[in-house]
Amino acid sequence: MNFDINSTPLDLTGEKYRDVPYEEKERLFNEIKADVRFHDVLYGCYECGVCVAACPSARFYDFSPRVIAQAVAREDVELVYTLMNDSIWDCSQCFSCDRCPRGNSPGGLITLMREVAVKNGLETAKEALEGYGRIIYKIMSTGTQVSPDMLQPNAFPDWGHHVNEIAENLDLWRRALPPETLHTVETGWSVSEKTIIELYLIWHMTGVMDMIKEIDEGLFMILQDVMEERLEDAGYDVLFDE
């Protein structure tokens, strides 16, 4: 709804993000609603708070999955824009909120909102994802998740001084572990050539590469270089025509 007083919920006051005309906010809102998954993640909200009670993020941040569901259900275009620039990035996407008695999935709704924020290159989305460049690069280039060689002090400053100890003798630590697959510091496990080619194709065909390009041009170019070579070898060179 359009409130005429400039008071905002939670702690969202202040100029943390760029304001845009109402029409632009409405366009973003309509993009969320147009998603084919929209009707599966949001019905209506009677503000019972079950989602907030279950939400781990709500314990640590001024974050409320209820407010997200409520704002979108009420078609409160202004508030949805506010939330898209801040609150949606406090969600850990654990989907504990899927216990909603109305059948809503606030987490699923946040997924859609994040996608719209990323696709439209919102500055706040870029900021929120800044720290994840290394992880995105690892997952998208190797097809596996966080690997031991990422345990570097500069990547995880919040891990404290232990990260220095571990980072120094990483190779040794890893070799001390029995499973064969862990005897590498570059990947979590090995991914077959066929699988990685399929993953590259999926990321191209489903628009993930477009999203990366929108959010981090540098990362996009590095990934493009890595993928191009392997895809060309597999006979998919046409994909990178711009």
Add this chain to the structure above:
Amino acid sequence: MPNQDILVIGGGPAGLEAARSIGDLGYKAILIEKRDRLGGTPDEASYAALTPDLRSAEEAMNAMIQAVENNPNVDVRLGTTVVAAEGSVGDFKVTIQNGKGKETLNVGAVIIATGFQHFDPGRETQKYGYYEYEDVITLVDCEKMLKAHRFVRPSDGKKPERVCFIQCVGSRDRRIGNEYCSKVCCGIASKEAIEIRQLVPDCKVFIFYIDMRMYAYWEPDLYWKAQEEHKVNYVKGIATEIVKKGDKLLVKGEDTTLRRPFEIPMDIVILSVGMEPSQGTREMAKIFGLKQNKYQFIEAVGAPMDTVSTSVPGVFAAGACTGPADLEDSISAAGLAAMRAIKAVRENGTKKAS
């Protein structure tokens, strides 16, 4: 010979159902109605569609009226009031009055179905300016516009862009003296909100509430339907006052779940007025010497297990004269009152005959 006739007072849903039931079971009912036509409040207040099923009120009430008028066992007296009563179960002498003068009826039992009246929002809630602003209306006024299929701003006939309902007006209020919930207003507001959205699709509709009380099937049929299919905005928080701003009404309140105060300009504000005992209910309680509760409704002394017996044996009460009731309550209680009244006149007859 003891009298087995049963007097039914009030020609609304409860009275019609009671009279029909008595007639259907082969007993004689005398139905007294002070207005010159049957149908009660749904007719008098021009209800458009009934809650919860949105069936035409006129059609539904006509079916009830016909069932009574076509019943040879029901004697309908229109434009008639009860002015005095004496006697006891099996032998009541009730004086009625109409244009032709006074008449005393001998009846074995009485069913009171004199219903409710809508709370007058000018009585205690001047903060909403019902008598001050033309565009502040009640559920009843809204119903009249919906019946005419023309929902416009009363002050200038313009198409509204934004309207709101304010719930619990005259209900759940210790200061006013009506501490009870009027039970039907949440459903009626939701029903009217759906109808407004259908009539004026561009118009945004808000419902400001304290608690939404949508029991049983009203939850999916009205509340969820209004919210999910018709995008009616439910905001938990009651407006504290309404002030005029240009040609709009500025509604001030708090959006409690989003933790922010609001001031929203509205074209029309609809007050969800609750129920109070009707004048007829108050008068019948006095004439028959019935115990009333602190809100002046007739007390159903055996409730909750017996919802129709009053403090006077042989006098039963059904519908909203005993407290806020929806149609289902009123119709159900009326059938029960008819059954209890018949039992009373039969038992009494047997006793006296032996």
